[in-house]
Amino acid sequence: xxxxxxxxxxxxxxxxxxxxxxxxxxxxxxxxxxxxxxxxxxxxxxxxxxxxxxxxxxxxxxxxxxxxxxxxxxxxxxxxxxxxxxxxxxxxxxxxxxxxxxxxxxxxxxxxxxxxxxxxxxxxxxxxxxxxxxxxxxxxxxxxxxxxxxxxxxxxxxxxxxxxxxxxxxxxxxxxxxxxxxxxxxxxxxxxxxxxxxxxxxxx
Ligand SMILES: N[C@@H](CCC(=O)N[C@@H](CS)C(=O)NCC(=O)O)C(=O)O
Numbered sequence: 001x002x003x004x005x006x007x008x009x010x011x012x013x014x015x016x017x018x019x020x021x022x023x024x025x026x027x028x029x030x031x032x033x034x035x036x037x038x039x040x041x042x043x044x045x046x047x048x049x050x051x052x053x054x055x056x057x058x059x060x061x062x063x064x065x066x067x068x069x070x071x072x073x074x075x076x077x078x079x080x081x082x083x084x085x086x087x088x089x090x091x092x093x094x095x096x097x098x099x100x101x102x103x104x105x106x107x108x109x110x111x112x113x114x115x116x117x118x119x120x121x122x123x124x125x126x127x128x129x130x131x132x133x134x135x136x137x138x139x140x141x142x143x144x145x146x147x148x149x150x151x152x153x154x155x156x157x158x159x160x161x162x163x164x165x166x167x168x169x170x171x172x173x174x175x176x177x178x179x180x181x182x183x184x185x186x187x188x189x190x191x192x193x194x195x196x197x198x199x200x201x202x203x204x
Contacts, residue, residue, distance in 0.1 A: 001026060001027060002056060002057065002058065002059065003027065003056070003057040004017070004027050004028070004030070004054060004055070005030050005031075005032055005039075005047075005054065005055040005056075005057070006029060006031060006053050006055075007031060007032055007033070007053050008031065009034070009201065009204060010053060010054065011103075011110075011165040011168065011198060012053070012054055012103070012107075013053055013067070014164040014196075014199075015054075015067045015071055015160050015161055015163070015164045016054045016056065016067055017029075017196060018160055018163065018195070018196055019071055019074050019080060019160050020074065021194045022080070022193075022194040022195065023080070023194070024194060025074070032044070035115070039051045039052055039053055048063060048065040050065055054067050054070060056070045056073070056074075068095040068098065068099060068157075068161050071095070071157040071160060071161060072092075075157045080155070080156055080160070082151065082152055082156060084152070087156075090151040090152075090158070091151050091156050091158040094151065094158035094161065094162060095161045097136070097139070098161045098162050101136040101139070102133070102140075102165065104132075105129045105130070105133035106133040106136060106137070106165045106172060106174065107165040108172075109126060109129045109130050109133055109172030109173060109174070110165070110169070110171045110172035110201075112126055112129070113126070113171065113173060114201050130172070130173055130174065133172070133174060137169070137174065137176075140166070140179070140181075140182055140185075141180075141181045141182055144181035144182055144184070144185045145181040155189070155192065159189060160189075163186070163189050167186055167197070167198050168200065168201075171200070
């Protein structure tokens with residue numbers, strides 16, 4: 001059976017739990033406290049030298065870190081990864097965008113709002129993050145204003161990679177009312193059979 005090391009606050013982890021749920025794949029969940037260094041112990045670093053969740057452990061004991069690499073592994077041979085070579089590259093394109101433009105701003109703003117004391121200096125840095133995050137959301141909005149899904153005519157792991165943190169962007173101070181295409185896309189994702197939501201901070 002697959003084992004997933006994760007933390008329920010994490011959108012990177014949620015991406016993986018969401019795909020596993022949509023695929024109906026059973027797995028064992030091991031929660032790690034990311035605020036007390038549980039992913040920085042020698043035992044954990046031996047599994048992922050980068051000291052972060054999510055981390056997937058295969059039935060044969062091999063370890064795979066990085067949410068989007070895990071999505072690619074799990075989606076192989078399923079409808080969540082297109083067969084077409086160009087569409088596969090487009091999926092990767094959105095996943096790289098997610099890690100470079102979206103997650104460092106949309107997810108980090110959410111983390112700061114909930115875990116850091118917001119001094120005047122941090123508030124200024126937070127506003128700069130939000131500005132970059134709004135630019136990333138606008139890129140998604142443009143794509144989703146003329147297509148239902150980020151790649152091709154059906155949902156793929158590109159949509160999963162971008163769903164998790166976008167769905168809780170309000171927790172980082174973003175107002176999704178400004179992005180009607182994204183709002184409709186979120187609703188399409190949430191209507192998929194097997195869908196599971198992000199756990200809101202106030203429910204943890
Ligand atoms: N690029 C990585 C980012 C993983 C990441 O930042 N994980 C955070 C939680 S969302 C973590 O484990 N933080 C604990 C730490 O850095 O010690 C991915 O997509 O999986």
